[in-house]
Amino acid sequence: MTLEIDWLLPRFHYKVEWDxxxxxxxxxxxxxxxxxxxxxxxxxxxxxxxxxxLNALLADLRxxxxxxxxxxxxxxxxxxxxxxxxxxxFEEKWLLPVGGTHxxxxxxxxxxxxWGRNAQGLAMKRHEAFFFDVAALDARARNFGVxxxxxxCPPERYLLCVPVALPLDRTQPDLKPDVGLAPxxxxxxxxxxxxxxxxxxxxxxxxxxxxxx
Numbered sequence: 001m002t003l004e005i006d007w008l009l010p011r012f013h014y015k016v017e018w019d020x021x022x023x024x025x026x027x028x029x030x031x032x033x034x035x036x037x038x039x040x041x042x043x044x045x046x047x048x049x050x051x052x053x054l055n056a057l058l059a060d061l062r063x064x065x066x067x068x069x070x071x072x073x074x075x076x077x078x079x080x081x082x083x084x085x086x087x088x089x090f091e092e093k094w095l096l097p098v099g100g101t102h103x104x105x106x107x108x109x110x111x112x113x114x115w116g117r118n119a120q121g122l123a124m125k126r127h128e129a130f131f132f133d134v135a136a137l138d139a140r141a142r143n144f145g146v147x148x149x150x151x152x153c154p155p156e157r158y159l160l161c162v163p164v165a166l167p168l169d170r171t172q173p174d175l176k177p178d179v180g181l182a183p184x185x186x187x188x189x190x191x192x193x194x195x196x197x198x199x200x201x202x203x204x205x206x207x208x209x210x211x212x213x
Contacts, residue, residue: 036166036184040087043098043185054099058083062101065189071197080196084108086120086186095121095186107152119147123161124186132159133199158191158198 046054062083066073073080085099095113102108116125123130132147134156149155163184191198 032167037090039166040090040185043085043087044089044096046098051099054085055101058085058099059101070200073197080191080193081198082108082188082190082192084186084188084190086124086188088115088124088184095124108150111150111153117145119159119161120186120188122146124163124184127163127165127184129160129162132156132161134159154192156190157193157196158189160189160198162187162189 043054062081063075063078065071065083066078066081067075071081079101083101084097086095086097088095093115095115095117097108097111100106100108113121115121119130119132134147137147147159163186165184189198
């Protein structure tokens with residue numbers, strides 16, 4: 001929103017306010033949102049062997065993704081991409097990584113983003129999948145904070161962000177969350193080099209928005 005005022009009276013204070021529509025939600029939606037937040041807390045509290053098991057599952061998912069015919073990567077090449085799992089901490093107000101295929105010493109594990117910030121926050125806020133051809137992003141997109149490399153981490157060449165509605169429900173895998181009510185997790189797929197073959201995602205993945213096209 002932009003507000004332009006031609007002139008101001010001295011020693012006066014100005015305030016802008018407006019009424020927001022009331023948000024109504026069904027009891028079932030409220031229940032699902034509460035269960036989703038519980039899953040977020042459980043993921044944030046993972047440690048030790050539980051965190052190792054989660055990361056092992058993500059490593060298996062990376063292997064199955066990288067070896068698909070579309071990407072065609074061989075086992076030694078799997079590390080050309082990394083998978084990450086993020087959730088939003090409702091108490092601390094940070095978007096935080098809770099799992100990933102990144103090395104234990106990677107700065108990835110120390111990353112944190114404000115709500116709606118960067119590619120990860122944008123995808124989670126909008127409940128939409130985003131695919132970024134980072135090299136094709138123009139200066140305007142970068143100035144608006146559409147993409148920034150995580151602190152001390154190498155910049156991605158490609159980045160795919162896919163929100164996952166919570167609570168997870170295997171009986172309804174395509175269930176869409178109520179925007180603004182239901183929490184979500186976020187799966188990220190990061191490709192660091194052009195030879196990670198993620199450019200093919202542009203044609204095989206029906207993302208809500210493809211940056212740099």
